[in-house]
Amino acid sequence: MALSLPRLRPGYLFLVVVLAHVILISAQVNVRSGVPVLEAATFGFFSEVQRGASSIVDGVRNLWGGYVALRSVRAENESLRLQLADTEVQLQEERALAQRTRALEQLLSLRESFGFETMAAQIIAAGAAPDFRTVTIDRGKQDGVAADMAVITAGGVVGRVMVPGERASKVQLLVDHNAAAGALIERSRAQGVVVGYAGDLLRMDYVSEVSDVVVGDTVVTAGIDGIYPKGFVIGRVESVEKSGGAYRQILVKPSVDFSSIEDVLVVKTEPPEDPKR
Amino acid sequence: MKALRLGVGIVVALVVQTTLARYLAGGRVVVDFVLVAVMYAALADGPLSGLWAGTVAGLVQDALGSGVIGIGGLSKTIVGFLAGIVGTQFIVAQSPSRFVVFFLGSLLHSILFMGLYVLLGLRTFEWSPSGVLGQALATAVIGTLVFALGEFLPGAIERRRAGRGPRH
Structure with missing residues (x-):
């Protein structure tokens, strides 16, 4: 018995606490609805x-x-x-x-x-x-x-x-990573979803490859998400890149x-x- | 008494994080003051204190944030416990060694926190080595300073009291 029980206790406790955290996270990931x-x-x-x-x-x-x-x-x-x-x-x-x-x-x-x-x-x-x-x-x-x-x-x-x-x-x-809003390009009415991105930038997802989007376009709320009323300014398009798939990669600088x-x-x-x- | 001290330390760190952070670095502070408090508790009082401080502080921070409750708690629990073990197994009484522990602790915390989110498919992170290293550096600087201050203040007060001495 080189290791006595009191010496092991913190280790056991650590495992119990880690396990409790894992259970807590699992419960939320599976049934995450509301607050x-x-x-x-x-x-x-x-x-x-x-x-x-x-x-x-x-x-x-x-x-x-x-x-x-x-x-x-x-x-x-x-x-x-x-x-x-x-x-x-x-x-x-x-x-x-x-x-x-x-x-x-x-x-x-x-x-x-x-x-x-x-x-x-x-x-x-x-x-x-x-x-x-x-x-x-x-x-x-x-x-x-x-x-x-x-x-x-x-x-x-x-x-x-x-x-x-x-x-x-x-x-x-x-700009939070978990935030999202239905959005559209004000000039061409191309629709997409704006999500939080790195730093203080936003990313506009699901904008079709064939949509008319150029740098400097104003991005406004689309009013389809049930949270943000239509027409509020979100920001301006900072960069537009072809991602190779069906959608464009658009970065938006918030206003x-x-x-x-x-x-x-x-x-x-x-x-x-x-x-x- | 130790639990009360831990609780007060965590609340102070949370208040600093949520209230004073607005006035630092243009409101986008990169120092995790709560992590500093957890590692301070771990290095000062051992792995059990680090474990509890990490659990409580991490869960409260998660609840106040917008993410999944438990991910920050788990990350801080692991970092707090490991920092406590390092504090008891190695001599970390000097500022440079403490700086290294705070730096590595912050790095580990970032890796665990981001890793868990990515692993569970809940969030993507733009990998920014400079951002992670910068946060670790800032946390290490603040942690080392807080530790130095925590050691200096009681002694200074004692010296001041002794300096006054009894008047005859």
Whole structure:
């Protein structure tokens, strides 16, 4: 008995845990439909943590901003040179404010330009894992948010509501590897499916080899997937290649800069009834 | 107490990942702070801590992501357990050796995570060696720094207390 039981325990435990994971993964891969209960519950709890953390971070940032401003005011009294520097800082802040106002104006004009009922929301957190492109917005079921509602900005399509919590929701960005949207080339009306690709690019699949697609064409939503209303801008065709098969290989650059979005609109249209449910 | 410390560490890592990540690298942060927390627990407390930290953190991260629940958990469990074994079998008390463990751990995690998705036919990945190596490098740098900070802070506080000394 060279190996005693306590020495083996971690090894056994490791095998048990790995086995449990494998069973968990298998169960989902076989019967994956809707949102798993564990996912919804975990998100519901953690979105509150994210909300709190976001408030704390904002508070600290504001406090820090106030501290810096206070120091600038003191320095302003000491020398004209620092006064000028402070004015420049203020000018930059005004510029930032104006930029944000413009962005909000764009959202407002977009909101008024189409008939769907929309709701403004703010992004309060990024995804928990770098491999998945999701964000958390500060609107949830209490505000009327439901799963599969489209999320847009003035720039174009952002994604869809994946898990609606009570006071916050998880949004899957269109650039996520698991995201997809029915799309068409605005000029030629060639249809396909846009899916998340490497980096911040999208790939348009199932576009026929004989379709008329050129670099620079605008890609819009086709409105056939039951999530995204028809005609929203997705992006522009960045490259078109012949794959050798029946379809073309098309890469699309999204019209939305996913790294800098702060405010979005949730399109409050009910997704069509799923006959399986 | 150890479990509480682990839990707090994981929550802090998740909060950093989801909240502060927006302000780093233009919002597309390549460091997996949760993996750093798991490997930290493994190297500091052994394979069992690495195992539990990896399981809990990975499952929570999966639940918050958009993928299959369990794939990140399994990847982090394996990495956490192996990092714990490396920590107990080899001397990893110096920053360079810790850097290597964090780097290899991140590489293994990427391979397991992407490999499982590809193996199950759930997702395709554009193979980018620079992306994977870059993430491993960033994770190793952050992990080594966090470890150094974790060792430096208690000592610094102790020294400061001792420096004040009792007043007579």
